[in-house]
Amino acid sequence: MELDALITDLALILIVAGVVTLLFKKLKQPVVLGYIVAGFLVGPNFVFFPTIVDEGDINLWAELGIIVLLFSLGLEFSFKKLFQVGASAVLTALVVVSGMMLAGYGAGRLLHFTYLDSIFLGAMLSMSSTTIIIKAFTDLNLRKKAFTNLVFGVLIVEDLFAVVMMVILSSIAVKNSFEGAELLESIAKLVFFLIIWFVVGISILPLILKKTRKFLNDETLLVVSMGLCLGMVVLATYAGFSSALGAFVMGSILAGTNEAERIEKVVQPVKDLFGAIFFVSVGMLVSPAALSQYALPICLLSIVVIVGQIFFGTVGMLASGQTLKISIQSGFSLSQIGEFAFIIASLGMSLNVIDKFLYPIVVAVSVITTFLTPYCIRLADPAYSWIERRLPERWLAAIDRYSQSRTEIKPHKAVWKEAIAQYLWRVLLYSSLIVAIIMVSKMWFIPLMVEILPEWGRMIAAIVTFVVMSPFLWALMVKEVSMSLIRKLGEGSVNRVPLTLMIVFRILLALFFVIYYLSIVHSQRTGVLLGLGIFIVVLILLSKRIQKQFMRIENIFMDNLNERELRKTGRNTSLVSDMHLAYMDVNADCPFAGRRLMDSDLRKEYGINVVSIQRGTRRINIPKGETRIFPGDTIGVIGTDDQIQSLLTVVEGSESPEEETDNREVTFTHVVVPGNSPLIGQTSSSLSIRNKNNCLVVGIERADGTFHQPDGQTCFEAHDVIWLVGEPDNIKQLIQDKIENHIQHT
Structure with missing residues (x-):
C-alpha cells in the first residue's frame, strides 16, 4: 500500500521544519528564518537530503498559508486601530513606502531587471517585517520606549498599504502597463468594494455572532470563522481582487467583534501550521547557484533596504513632527523586509509576470536584513549622537521649532480638520452605498421585475429602489457633521460660505444620483418617474420617519463597529x-x-x-x-x-502587539555534603537559600538510604545528598556563593 505523495511530502516538511526551528530557538533566531532553511533542505536545490515529490501540492498548501496569515493579520488590524495610530504613523508609512518603491524600482532598472520585475521589486523592498521588529524590540527590552509605539503604528499602516499594493500590482500585471487612469480606476474600485464589504459586514456579522454565541464553542467558532474567511476570499476573487485581500478584509471586520480574542485563539494553531508551510515553500525556491550568480544584486539590494528604510523612516518621522532622536530610532528599527516581501513575490510568480530568479534574491535579502536588525536598532543612539554633534546649531533649532509647531494644538484648525474629515467620510460612505444599491437594481432587480411584470416591472423596481435608497439619500443631503463642530465653526462669518458650499455640494450630489438612476430606467414613463423622483427627494427632506429609521440604522452600525471596545x-x-x-x-x-x-x-x-x-x-x-x-x-x-x-x-493590563512569554525554566539537581564541610549542622533557613538565592531545597537523602522532606529546620549531615530546584543561573550562583569550597558538587 503506497501513501499519497501529499502525505509523504507533508510529513517530510513538518519533521524537518520542527527540527530546524528547535535549533533556531536555541540559537535565539527568528523562527521564520528556520522555516526558510527547512524549505531549502527539503527543496529540489539541496541534493543531500530527501526531496519533496509534488511541488504543486505544496504550492496549494502555501496559498492556504497566505490566506490564513492575512486573515490573522486582519484580526490584529481592525479599522478602529487604523484611526488611532495618528498622523505621524500615516505620513511616515507613506514616505517610506513611496520612497522605497522608487528606490527599489531604480535599483531593479540599474541591475537591468525588466519593467515588471523592477515594479514588483520596489513593492517587496517597501514593507518592513512586523514579526521581526516585535521580536527584536522584545529581545532588546525596548517595548516601553516612546518611539516603539510610533513604529508599531507605521507597521499597521504599512500592512494596509501592502494589501492595497497587491491589488494595484495585480492590475498592472494583467494590463502589463502602468497607466494613470486605469490605476485610479483600480483604486476607486478597491475603495468602493472595501466600503461595501465593511459596512455590510459590520452591520450583519456582530449581530449573528451575538445571537449564536451560546452555541459557539471553540470547534464551532473555528469552523464558522474560517468559513467566513474563505467565503470572503471567494467573493473578493469573483470581484476581481486577490484572495489575500478577501482574507484580510474578513479578519478586519471580525476584529471589532466581541469574539475577536476567541477567534484569534482558535485560529492560531491553523495559522501556525499553514504559515509554516508557506515559509517552507519560500525556502524551497532558494537556489545556491542563483545566490552565487546574483551575489552582487543581493548585496546591493540589502544595502538599498537598510540605507533606504533608515533614511525614509527618519525623514518621514521628522516630516510628521517628531524629534530628531525619535525619528532616527524609528528609522533604524525599520531596516528589514519580511513576510510581505514573500507574499508579493508569490503573487508575481502566480501571475507569471516576474522572473524566477527574483524570488531567491528577495529571500536572501530578507535573511541578511533580518540578521542585521538588532544591530541596526542598537546603532540608533550612537548614530543620533554622531549626527547631533555634526549638524549645525541652526538646523537643530529649526527641527525643534518644527516639531513643537506640529505638536502644538491650534483649536480652530483642529476643529476644521475634524469637520472636513467627518464630511468627506460621510460623503464617501453614503455615496458608495447608494451606488451599490443602484448597481444591484440595474444588474439584478430591474431585469427580474421586468421578467415577472413586463408592463409595470421597471416602474415598480424604480419605486422599491428609491424607497431603499431614501435613508441614505437623506443622510447624504441633510445629516450634518457633529453639531458641536458646526456651532464652533459657525461662530465666525468667514466660515459660513464654506459651510454653505459643503451643504449645497451634498444636495447636488444626491440629486445627481437620482437623475442618474432615472436615466437607467428611462422609458416612455420618464415623466412619471421624474415627478416621482422629485417628490421622493422632497419627502426625504421633510420625513421624520425616514430620519428616525436612518438614525436607528446608524446607531446599530456604530454599536457593532465599536462592540469590542464598548x-x-x-x-x-x-x-x-x-x-x-x-x-x-x-x-x-x-x-x-x-x-x-x-x-x-x-x-x-x-x-x-x-x-x-x-x-x-x-x-x-x-x-x-x-x-x-x-x-x-x-x-x-x-x-x-x-x-x-x-x-x-x-x-487587563496595557495592550502591546505580541507579548513574549518568559521561557526561563527551573532545573532539578543535587549536591553532596562532604564529611568535613562546615555546613554540617546548618539548615536551609539559616543559609537563606530560598530568600536570597531564589532556590528551594526539596529533599535530603541520608547516607543510610532514608529520604527526608526538609521543613527549613532540618540540619544537614555529613554525606547528605541535597536536592535543589531553581533556575540554572540561580543554582550556579548559589554554588559559587555559599556551597563552593564547602560541598563537593557532583
Whole structure:
C-alpha cells in the first residue's frame, strides 16, 4: 500500500521544519528564518537530503498559508486601530513606502531587471517585517520606549498599504502597463468594494455572532470563522481582487467583534501550521547557484533596504513632527523586509509576470536584513549622537521649532480638520452605498421585475429602489457633521460660505444620483418617474420617519463597529446617570487575582461593584465577598466611565502587539555534603537559600538510604545528598556563593 505523495511530502516538511526551528530557538533566531532553511533542505536545490515529490501540492498548501496569515493579520488590524495610530504613523508609512518603491524600482532598472520585475521589486523592498521588529524590540527590552509605539503604528499602516499594493500590482500585471487612469480606476474600485464589504459586514456579522454565541464553542467558532474567511476570499476573487485581500478584509471586520480574542485563539494553531508551510515553500525556491550568480544584486539590494528604510523612516518621522532622536530610532528599527516581501513575490510568480530568479534574491535579502536588525536598532543612539554633534546649531533649532509647531494644538484648525474629515467620510460612505444599491437594481432587480411584470416591472423596481435608497439619500443631503463642530465653526462669518458650499455640494450630489438612476430606467414613463423622483427627494427632506429609521440604522452600525471596545468600557450599557455595566478579562498580572472580593478593596479604591464573574462555562451572579477572582475570569462591573477606565488598565493590563512569554525554566539537581564541610549542622533557613538565592531545597537523602522532606529546620549531615530546584543561573550562583569550597558538587 503506497501513501499519497501529499502525505509523504507533508510529513517530510513538518519533521524537518520542527527540527530546524528547535535549533533556531536555541540559537535565539527568528523562527521564520528556520522555516526558510527547512524549505531549502527539503527543496529540489539541496541534493543531500530527501526531496519533496509534488511541488504543486505544496504550492496549494502555501496559498492556504497566505490566506490564513492575512486573515490573522486582519484580526490584529481592525479599522478602529487604523484611526488611532495618528498622523505621524500615516505620513511616515507613506514616505517610506513611496520612497522605497522608487528606490527599489531604480535599483531593479540599474541591475537591468525588466519593467515588471523592477515594479514588483520596489513593492517587496517597501514593507518592513512586523514579526521581526516585535521580536527584536522584545529581545532588546525596548517595548516601553516612546518611539516603539510610533513604529508599531507605521507597521499597521504599512500592512494596509501592502494589501492595497497587491491589488494595484495585480492590475498592472494583467494590463502589463502602468497607466494613470486605469490605476485610479483600480483604486476607486478597491475603495468602493472595501466600503461595501465593511459596512455590510459590520452591520450583519456582530449581530449573528451575538445571537449564536451560546452555541459557539471553540470547534464551532473555528469552523464558522474560517468559513467566513474563505467565503470572503471567494467573493473578493469573483470581484476581481486577490484572495489575500478577501482574507484580510474578513479578519478586519471580525476584529471589532466581541469574539475577536476567541477567534484569534482558535485560529492560531491553523495559522501556525499553514504559515509554516508557506515559509517552507519560500525556502524551497532558494537556489545556491542563483545566490552565487546574483551575489552582487543581493548585496546591493540589502544595502538599498537598510540605507533606504533608515533614511525614509527618519525623514518621514521628522516630516510628521517628531524629534530628531525619535525619528532616527524609528528609522533604524525599520531596516528589514519580511513576510510581505514573500507574499508579493508569490503573487508575481502566480501571475507569471516576474522572473524566477527574483524570488531567491528577495529571500536572501530578507535573511541578511533580518540578521542585521538588532544591530541596526542598537546603532540608533550612537548614530543620533554622531549626527547631533555634526549638524549645525541652526538646523537643530529649526527641527525643534518644527516639531513643537506640529505638536502644538491650534483649536480652530483642529476643529476644521475634524469637520472636513467627518464630511468627506460621510460623503464617501453614503455615496458608495447608494451606488451599490443602484448597481444591484440595474444588474439584478430591474431585469427580474421586468421578467415577472413586463408592463409595470421597471416602474415598480424604480419605486422599491428609491424607497431603499431614501435613508441614505437623506443622510447624504441633510445629516450634518457633529453639531458641536458646526456651532464652533459657525461662530465666525468667514466660515459660513464654506459651510454653505459643503451643504449645497451634498444636495447636488444626491440629486445627481437620482437623475442618474432615472436615466437607467428611462422609458416612455420618464415623466412619471421624474415627478416621482422629485417628490421622493422632497419627502426625504421633510420625513421624520425616514430620519428616525436612518438614525436607528446608524446607531446599530456604530454599536457593532465599536462592540469590542464598548463591551469593555460599558458605554453602550447605561444604567442610571453616568453608571455603566462593563466586562473585562482578568489578566494573569492583575494585582488582586487570587484574592477574595472583600480583600480586593475594589469598591473603596475604584468605586465600582462586581456584579458577575464568568469562569469557563460557569457564571456567578452577584458574587459574595468570599468569592475569589482568578486569572481568565471575565468580571462584570458597574461604575462610571472614569472608574471603569482606570480599573480596565489594572485588570487587563496595557495592550502591546505580541507579548513574549518568559521561557526561563527551573532545573532539578543535587549536591553532596562532604564529611568535613562546615555546613554540617546548618539548615536551609539559616543559609537563606530560598530568600536570597531564589532556590528551594526539596529533599535530603541520608547516607543510610532514608529520604527526608526538609521543613527549613532540618540540619544537614555529613554525606547528605541535597536536592535543589531553581533556575540554572540561580543554582550556579548559589554554588559559587555559599556551597563552593564547602560541598563537593557532583
